[in-house]
Amino acid sequence: MTAINPTQPNRAKPAPDRTILLILFFVVTSALLLSSHNQAVLNGSLGGLLRNPIFEALVVSLFLANVLFAYLWRAAPWARALVGIGSLLLVLPMAGREDTSLLDLSIQIMIFSALALGLNIVVGLAGLLDLGYVAFFAVGAYTWGIFASPRLSSILKYYGENPGATNAATLAIGLFLLVVTAASMIYMRRMSDKTAPTRLSSWAFGLASFGLLAGIILTVRAIAVLGASNAAGLATGIDSNFFWLFLALSIMAAAIVGVLIGLPVLKLKGDYLAIITLGLGEVIRVLANNLDLYTAGSQGITPIKSAAVPWFNSLAGFLGFSEDQYYLLFLYVLVLVVVGVILLVNVRLDRSRIGRAWIAIRDDEVAAQAMGVPLVQTKLIAFATGASFAGVMGMIFAAKQTFISPESFNLFQSIGVLSMVILGGMGSFPGVILGATVVTLLNLRILPGLGEATANIPWIPQQVNPGQLQRLVFGVILVTIMLLRPEGLLPNKRRVLELHHDENQEDDSAEGNAGALGTGTGDVYSPGKAPTKENDRSGGAK
Amino acid sequence: MDLATLLPFLVNVIVGGLVLGFVYAIIALGYTMVYGVLQLINFAHSEVFVTGAVVGFEVFRILAPNPMNGYLKLLIALVSAMLISGGLNVLIERLAYRPLRNAPKLVPLITAIGVSLILQDVLRVIEGFQGRFDLTYTLPDAFGVKFCAAESSCVGVGNFLRTIGVDLQVKDVILIVVALLSLTVLNYVVNRTRLGKAIRAVAQDRVTAGLMGIDSNLMISATFLIGGALGGISGVLYGMKVGTLNAYSGFEPGLVAFTAAVLGGIGSIPGAVLGGLLIGVIQKLVSVMSVLGDLVGSKNLATIDDSYSKMGAFVVLVLILIFKPTGLLGKSNTEKV
Numbered sequence: 001m002t003a004i005n006p007t008q009p010n011r012a013k014p015a016p017d018r019t020i021l022l023i024l025f026f027v028v029t030s031a032l033l034l035s036s037h038n039q040a041v042l043n044g045s046l047g048g049l050l051r052n053p054i055f056e057a058l059v060v061s062l063f064l065a066n067v068l069f070a071y072l073w074r075a076a077p078w079a080r081a082l083v084g085i086g087s088l089l090l091v092l093p094m095a096g097r098e099d100t101s102l103l104d105l106s107i108q109i110m111i112f113s114a115l116a117l118g119l120n121i122v123v124g125l126a127g128l129l130d131l132g133y134v135a136f137f138a139v140g141a142y143t144w145g146i147f148a149s150p151r152l153s154s155i156l157k158y159y160g161e162n163p164g165a166t167n168a169a170t171l172a173i174g175l176f177l178l179v180v181t182a183a184s185m186i187y188m189r190r191m192s193d194k195t196a197p198t199r200l201s202s203w204a205f206g207l208a209s210f211g212l213l214a215g216i217i218l219t220v221r222a223i224a225v226l227g228a229s230n231a232a233g234l235a236t237g238i239d240s241n242f243f244w245l246f247l248a249l250s251i252m253a254a255a256i257v258g259v260l261i262g263l264p265v266l267k268l269k270g271d272y273l274a275i276i277t278l279g280l281g282e283v284i285r286v287l288a289n290n291l292d293l294y295t296a297g298s299q300g301i302t303p304i305k306s307a308a309v310p311w312f313n314s315l316a317g318f319l320g321f322s323e324d325q326y327y328l329l330f331l332y333v334l335v336l337v338v339v340g341v342i343l344l345v346n347v348r349l350d351r352s353r354i355g356r357a358w359i360a361i362r363d364d365e366v367a368a369q370a371m372g373v374p375l376v377q378t379k380l381i382a383f384a385t386g387a388s389f390a391g392v393m394g395m396i397f398a399a400k401q402t403f404i405s406p407e408s409f410n411l412f413q414s415i416g417v418l419s420m421v422i423l424g425g426m427g428s429f430p431g432v433i434l435g436a437t438v439v440t441l442l443n444l445r446i447l448p449g450l451g452e453a454t455a456n457i458p459w460i461p462q463q464v465n466p467g468q469l470q471r472l473v474f475g476v477i478l479v480t481i482m483l484l485r486p487e488g489l490l491p492n493k494r495r496v497l498e499l500h501h502d503e504n505q506e507d508d509s510a511e512g513n514a515g516a517l518g519t520g521t522g523d524v525y526s527p528g529k530a531p532t533k534e535n536d537r538s539g540g541a542k
Numbered sequence: 543m544d545l546a547t548l549l550p551f552l553v554n555v556i557v558g559g560l561v562l563g564f565v566y567a568i569i570a571l572g573y574t575m576v577y578g579v580l581q582l583i584n585f586a587h588s589e590v591f592v593t594g595a596v597v598g599f600e601v602f603r604i605l606a607p608n609p610m611n612g613y614l615k616l617l618i619a620l621v622s623a624m625l626i627s628g629g630l631n632v633l634i635e636r637l638a639y640r641p642l643r644n645a646p647k648l649v650p651l652i653t654a655i656g657v658s659l660i661l662q663d664v665l666r667v668i669e670g671f672q673g674r675f676d677l678t679y680t681l682p683d684a685f686g687v688k689f690c691a692a693e694s695s696c697v698g699v700g701n702f703l704r705t706i707g708v709d710l711q712v713k714d715v716i717l718i719v720v721a722l723l724s725l726t727v728l729n730y731v732v733n734r735t736r737l738g739k740a741i742r743a744v745a746q747d748r749v750t751a752g753l754m755g756i757d758s759n760l761m762i763s764a765t766f767l768i769g770g771a772l773g774g775i776s777g778v779l780y781g782m783k784v785g786t787l788n789a790y791s792g793f794e795p796g797l798v799a800f801t802a803a804v805l806g807g808i809g810s811i812p813g814a815v816l817g818g819l820l821i822g823v824i825q826k827l828v829s830v831m832s833v834l835g836d837l838v839g840s841k842n843l844a845t846i847d848d849s850y851s852k853m854g855a856f857v858v859l860v861l862i863l864i865f866k867p868t869g870l871l872g873k874s875n876t877e878k879v
Contacts, residue, residue: 127648129652203865206864271582271648274651275797276860279859280860282853283853286852287853418655419656422652461671474656479638479660483638486645
């Protein structure tokens with residue numbers, strides 16, 4: 001996966017046609033993947049090499065490179081389609097039939113791709129650095145996790161035993177508070193676009209948010225108390241057919257949390273926004289850790305149901321999958337579809353009015369506002385869209401793991417997703433998918449492989465296990481990419497054009513358009529080309 | 543619940559909070575000074591500070607069998623932590639921030655996060671090769687005893703504290719003294735010397751400072767050196783205070799200290815100290831809320847346990863940034879187009 005070149009716009013001759021090469025590569029890597037997961041071959045003389053975790057990771061990486069090359073190389077369309085669809089829908093599930101962990105890995109990669117795509121909207125397109133992104137993932141996961149597990153009945157049981165003074169009137173009050181405060185918050189935000197916010201208005205806003213919180217608490221409490229009699233019937237959570245409804249609900253829940261977090265914080269800029277989102281992300285994790293009744297605290301929730309799809313199961317059985325693989329295969333296909341949809345939504349959004357508004361805000365907030373882009377609304381949409389992708393994936397993650405605990409949603413995960421976006425190239429959809437794939441492979445295959453390989457070397461103590469060097473890997477990715485290639489591995493075409501434009505012309509306006517996150521847009525910003533002698537006087541302290 | 547039991551309890555909480563607050567204040571100074579000159583949140587500062595703590599641990603560990611005076615050991619630990627952390631901070635600036643000086647604001651922020659992660663694992667690996675992960679300070683015995691245990695051994699302030707029932711260890715007193723000393727020195731350097739004047743000039747306007755013949759790169763390096771040295775001091779103090787830490791434990795106090803810097807008004811040195819002390823007391827208050835709940839007899843208070851004390855700082859941060867982003871002592875600056 002090293003030969004990655006961005007398409008050069010003004011290349012003299014077109015790239016050579018690589019149809020044959022692509023097909024050849026596909027056949028070879030597929031054969032390699034399938035044979036390295038075949039029991040008969042594994043028992044043969046090559047078994048020792050094939051079982052080597054590093055070699056295994058290499059095979060999987062090479063195979064996944066198929067999809068990348070099908071996207072990058074110039075080849076006949078039928079070949080590209082064949083390789084892309086063939087790898088994802090045929091070869092990978094076939095290999096996964098022999099080795100379930102491969103399916104698991106693929107689902108993990110897709111989940112992180114979707115997360116990276118979501119964060120890409122927030123960071124890459126709208127230029128808002130969100131370090132608490134994983135909070136939305138957690139919201140999605142807990143939305144399904146609480147309802148589709150024994151947690152639900154224990155919550156209802158608790159409220160059945162401690163109803164307090166709650167009755168139907170509480171429900172009415174709660175709903176009333178919810179509607180009134182939410183409406184007034186939205187109204188106040190609208191107003192602050194037109195008039196400068198005063199001290200009074202910000203206090204009023206704070207008051208309204210407390211009201212909203214109270215409304216939510218009252219409503220949830222009332223519903224729990226009123227529904228307490230159903231506790232016995234829901235011993236293992238709600239019916240798994242609700243999965244499809246919750247797919248929509250988790251999107252909504254995450255988007256709402258995105259808006260709720262976004263409303264107060266989006267008036268902040270750059271680094272302050274980063275730190276406040278980091279703080280809020282941690283707050284959500286600490287809450288998940290402490291609200292024992294709802295989230296079972298650090299023990300986590302288990303077992304969480306997955307969807308029940310009989311026809312799919314019989315299909316999987318027909319294809320020779322064993323019974324315990326059905327739900328993984330189902331989730332694999334589901335995740336594939338969801339990532340496809342998310343990608344489509346992304347591409348359409350990028351080319352739409354709102355996508356251009358995001359990019360305008362990223363490049364220069366003041367100028368965008370002057371051109372009539374409503375700042376708060378546009379940023380909120382970015383936040384909510386990004387959050388909703390994370391929400392739906394969180395739910396699928398919960399269904400796949402059948403177990404969630406607050407530890408799955410720490411700050412470190414947020415930074416991991418950020419490094420995927422940075423590695424692939426902010427604002428570039430294929431880039432962030434590549435970034436997610438590379439980082440997830442590193443995380444789940446290559447580093448553990450290295451850890452296993454070095455486990456028996458005496459001079460490497462247990463404390464230095466390379467399997468746990470994720471932080472170092474993320475850190476190196478963030479630093480080196482930012483220093484050497486800020487546009488990422490697979491940059492956005494528009495970015496490349498901008499870069500090219502600046503190379504050809506003396507751009508004396510470069511200093512003025514210091515945007516929020518326009519990486520590598522000009523000579524001055526491209527650190528690779530920065531003058532070796534630091535020019536002190538050019539960077540205004542702003 | 544009567545006043546006679548409640549009052550000493552509250553006094554102890556406030557004193558304990560202040561002790562913690564001094565550590566936060568010194569860490570916060572590292573953030574605020576860098577922010578003052580570069581408008582950059584130095585995410586790696588929490589690791590610079592942990593490096594200081596690790597250096598302190600190593601010094602105390604190596605010197606543990608040595609019969610020399612405990613205070614001399616402390617001095618050696620502080621000086622070596624200052625040098626190493628300060629040097630590390632300068633190195634980080636040179637390698638990871640200076641090449642990006644003219645890049646958009648978020649780019650150095652992202653490298654700062656990256657540097658912070660790299661340092662965490664580098665520290666872990668360095669200590670890991672000696673088979674350690676959790677580092678427990680081996681302090682001289684004299685540091686662990688109660689301050690002013692006997693009436694005869696203390697005078698003046700110590701006696702007063704003893705009579706009102708304040709429970710302090712010797713190491714807490716050392717911590718406060720060292721913190722106050724470094725604050726005084728810092729105040730002198732920043733406000734009374736040519737170097738401090740130059741740093742303040744660079745912080746105010748790098749371009750004009752350059753025109754006045756100030757080498758702003760040098761001054762930025764000096765700021766990172768001072769900030770790193772403060773990080774080293776605070777690392778040793780923090781290590782003494784908490785006793786056990788590891789390569790990853792810088793994140794939380796780092797974020798709390800950053801909150802303190804924002805609370806006081808980021809970029810303002812007195813603000814960082816004020817913010818640190820306030821946050822220390824707030825955090826201590828939240829962490830003893832359950833004990834207080836038992837004392838007062840409130841069932842709701844009693845359910846707030848120690849794990850919320852971390853959240854207390856975050857909530858403070860969020861509230862300040864929403865309602866008063868300039869902090870208590872900060873100056874507001876409007877965005878220039």
